[in-house]
Amino acid sequence: xxxxxxxxxxxxxxxxxxxxxTREGWRVALHGDGLGGIEAIRGAxxxxxxxxxxxxxxxxxxxxxxxxxxHDASLAxxxxxxLTARGQATLAxxxxxxxxxxxxxxxxxxxxxxxxxx
Numbered sequence: 129x130x131x132x133x134x135x136x137x138x139x140x141x142x143x144x145x146x147x148x149x150t151r152e153g154w155r156v157a158l159h160g161d162g163l164g165g166i167e168a169i170r171g172a173x174x175x176x177x178x179x180x181x182x183x184x185x186x187x188x189x190x191x192x193x194x195x196x197x198x199h200d201a202s203l204a205x206x207x208x209x210x211l212t213a214r215g216q217a218t219l220a221x222x223x224x225x226x227x228x229x230x231x232x233x234x235x236x237x238x239x240x241x242x243x244x245x246x
Contacts, residue, residue, distance in 0.1 A: 162186030
């Protein structure tokens, strides 16, 4: 089973997060933009989704809203960590389980993911 699916369009951020979380023992897969994001979640059925707010083709908030409305209740309840740019940190994201502003400290990311998966 996949632990984490990250939907992030910035390769440097996606690869860094994948490296950090894989070193902690979690299985992490990446998806590179908003297009096909919900399909990637449905296909992978991860324990946690890390979702960027600003994505090409489809925003993270749109993907999150569709996920929460999914007919599969267990999929709709998947924990979601939203990543925002520093200036967006005050965005209202009530459907997200947690929000982390970029740039973030590696320790903050690890602690938040650990809390959400345990």
